[in-house]
Amino acid sequence: MSDRSTTRPNVLVVDDESGILDTLRILLKNEGFAPHTALGGKQGVEMIPDLAPDIVLSDVRMPNVGGLQVLSAARSHDPDTPVILMTAQATLQSAVQAVNDGAFYYIQKPFRNDELVAILRRAAEHRNLKFENRTLRQEIRRRERTATGRPVGASKEWIEVLRLAETVAPTDSTVLIQGESGTGKEVVARYIHDLSRRSDNAFSSINCGALPESLLESELFGHVKGSFTGAVKDKDGLFVAAAKGTFFLDEIGETTPATQVKLLRVLQQREVIPVGATEPQAIDTRLLAATNRDLEEEIKRGSFRSDLYYRLNVISLHLPPLRQRRDDIPLLIDSFLTRAAEQQGGEPKTLAPLALEAAQAYDWPGNVRELENALERAVILTPGDRIDVGALPERVTSRRAEPLVGDRTPTANPTLDTIERAYILWVLQSEGGNKSRAADVLGIDPSTLYRKLSRYGLES
Numbered sequence: 023m024s025d026r027s028t029t030r031p032n033v034l035v036v037d038d039e040s041g042i043l044d045t046l047r048i049l050l051k052n053e054g055f056a057p058h059t060a061l062g063g064k065q066g067v068e069m070i071p072d073l074a075p076d077i078v079l080s081d082v083r084m085p086n087v088g089g090l091q092v093l094s095a096a097r098s099h100d101p102d103t104p105v106i107l108m109t110a111q112a113t114l115q116s117a118v119q120a121v122n123d124g125a126f127y128y129i130q131k132p133f134r135n136d137e138l139v140a141i142l143r144r145a146a147e148h149r150n151l152k153f154e155n156r157t158l159r160q161e162i163r164r165r166e167r168t169a170t171g172r173p174v175g176a177s178k179e180w181i182e183v184l185r186l187a188e189t190v191a192p193t194d195s196t197v198l199i200q201g202e203s204g205t206g207k208e209v210v211a212r213y214i215h216d217l218s219r220r221s222d223n224a225f226s227s228i229n230c231g232a233l234p235e236s237l238l239e240s241e242l243f244g245h246v247k248g249s250f251t252g253a254v255k256d257k258d259g260l261f262v263a264a265a266k267g268t269f270f271l272d273e274i275g276e277t278t279p280a281t282q283v284k285l286l287r288v289l290q291q292r293e294v295i296p297v298g299a300t301e302p303q304a305i306d307t308r309l310l311a312a313t314n315r316d317l318e319e320e321i322k323r324g325s326f327r328s329d330l331y332y333r334l335n336v337i338s339l340h341l342p343p344l345r346q347r348r349d350d351i352p353l354l355i356d357s358f359l360t361r362a363a364e365q366q367g368g369e370p371k372t373l374a375p376l377a378l379e380a381a382q383a384y385d386w387p388g389n390v391r392e393l394e395n396a397l398e399r400a401v402i403l404t405p406g407d408r409i410d411v412g413a414l415p416e417r418v419t420s421r422r423a424e425p426l427v428g429d430r431t432p433t434a435n436p437t438l439d440t441i442e443r444a445y446i447l448w449v450l451q452s453e454g455g456n457k458s459r460a461a462d463v464l465g466i467d468p469s470t471l472y473r474k475l476s477r478y479g480l481e482s
Contacts, residue, residue, distance in 0.1 A: 030056040031146045034075035036066035036092050037108075038084040046079070053139045063087030067095040071304055075103065077145045079138075082109035090123060097124050102152045104145035108133070171216060173209050174357045177347035183210065183339055190337045191217035196289065198334045199312040201341030204391030207312040208272060210339060215268040220308055223267035226260050231276030239281055240297050249298020261294045264307040274334070275315035275326060282327045289333040309334075344386040344393065351382050354390060358397045371401055375480050376411040380451050384418045411455035419451045443478040446471070450480070 033055045035046045043059040050057040058073055060066035063084045070078075070092075078096045082089035093105045104126035121128065126148065127141050172184060190197060191214045199207045208227065215225045228241060236250070244259030260269060277285065288294055289309065293302040311334050320326035344351065355373060363370040373381065377400075386392050400413040411419055436444075446464065453459040461471040 030054060031076040031142075031149070032056050032058065032073065033077045033079055033142065034058050034060060034066060034069060034073055034096075036060045036063060036078065036080035036084075036089070038062045038081065042081075049135055049139070050142070053142075055142065063089065063092050066092045070095050070099050071306075074100065076149055077142060078103060078105040079142070080105065080107055082107050083111065093123055093125055102149060104149055106141060106145060171213070173206060173213055174353050175347060175350040176353060177342075177350050179342040180347050180350060183341060184213075186337070186339060187214050188217060190214065192219060194219075194308050196309045196311070196334055196336045197339060198317075198337070199310065199339045199341065200317075201312075201314065201339075202343050202389055203314045204389035205341040205343060206390050207314075207341060208270065210341065211268075211270045211310045211312065214310060215270075215308075218268065218308065220267050224264055225268050225270065226264040226307075227270035227272060228260060229272045230281075231273040235278045235281060238277070239284065242281075243284060243294045244296035244299075244303075246296055246298040249296075253298070256296075259294060259296060261288060261305045261307055262303055264305075266306055268308045268310060271309065271311040273313060274311040275313035275317055275320060279325075279327065282330050286327065286330045286333060289330070344389045348382055351386075351393070352378065354393055355381065355397060358394050359401070362398065362401045366401075369407065371404060371407050371409050373400075373409050374411060374455075376447070376450055376455055377409055377414055379447060379480070380411050380414060380419045411451060419455070439478075442474070443480070446474060446478065447480060 033050055035043055035050070035057055036059075037043050037046075038061065040061060043061065047057045047059055055077075058069065058075065060069050063080070064087045066078075066080060067087055069075075075096070078092065080089040080092040089107045089109070093107065096103045096105050101124075105124065106127045106129060107125050108129050108131055110131040126145050129138065129141060173180075175181070175184075187197075187210055197211075197214060199210055201207055211227070212225055215221060228238075230238060233241060240250075240253075240257070240259070242259050242261060244257050244262060245253050247253055247255050271285075274285075284295075288305065291302070292306075293304050295302050315326075317326050317331050317335075321328045321331060344354075355378070356370075359370045359372070381393070381396075388395075396415050396418060397409075399415065400409045403413045404410070446460070449463050450457070450460045453463065457471055457475075458468055461468045464471065466474075
């Protein structure tokens, strides 16, 4: 597709007479267009994907591949491409069929030069207007999604990731998303898709570690009938099925060397060869990939190709683990509890102070996914509207027995209130939030414990 800021629209002229092509090439060049010619419909159809013309001007009657097939190919590649059909044998029926098939205009030979040039200029204005409208809609949608659909988090590390994602989203650059399991790699991938020019089309994904090699290659690249046992018919792979959309390869570090070679070809040539086939298929999809492995270490061990890594690593996003963005935990909790309430048709539940403290103190080795699962469990186990610490998994509430006063002298000595509050919280969490048992361990009566909890803001 040509740059919309230029004043020379690309025009693909298709005819089976070389004399007509020469005449139209000279005319269009003199009138400020950038003409490209194809001798016959077959060549015209083959030129469309690479040229991505702004306008197609095609004869209708040509051997083997006619103008209506050129029209279909142009609109399949880009529905906004105006196609003008020319014929010396125009009938009302053929004109109506062409317009119904999506032709911009139907002109009868012989025509005046000024008549054709006027039609081409209207077609260029029509395409520019559609392009501007689509760009404006995408920008409005991008701003709306940025404001309302941003992945949850306000920590500095997380905001830096989102800003880079928002910067790269409007491009077609390949993005490699790295981070521990559960950090939200697919969430960020979907966010990039939603802000991209491809957001009106499909977001497809596959987990490369979930399928054996033979089945993975069939899913990715497709196969032809009879290529292996059970291949009873041709099947398009996901790269082809994700045409004009975004394809997300999760856990790409799990792929075998043989699959990596084929993925490298996809990135270099923008085409796939189905299993059992010999002819490549062109693809038009934006590729996003993710891994929880350190691919540079995998390269050193010889289990991942360095050339594929550099092809994937055009833009790299490193998602921080949840333990490095603890300030985001309350925001994520509110988000998950609100979503759970919407699914159940009720009011959102809240975490009691003790439960919130336990959640913020826990390291969450499973990251955001583990937090979400823990909250789902807590919502199910809590009949009321407030989730007590006892509803959280034991691994979250149990804490290591650490001395309240260490051997190393702190830079600022804690007050007795600080030490007492920390000890009460530690005992409560150790007893799963049971205040009666905590009072026994502390050696005080329950009413005294309640007063202290209120004083330290730990009442539930």
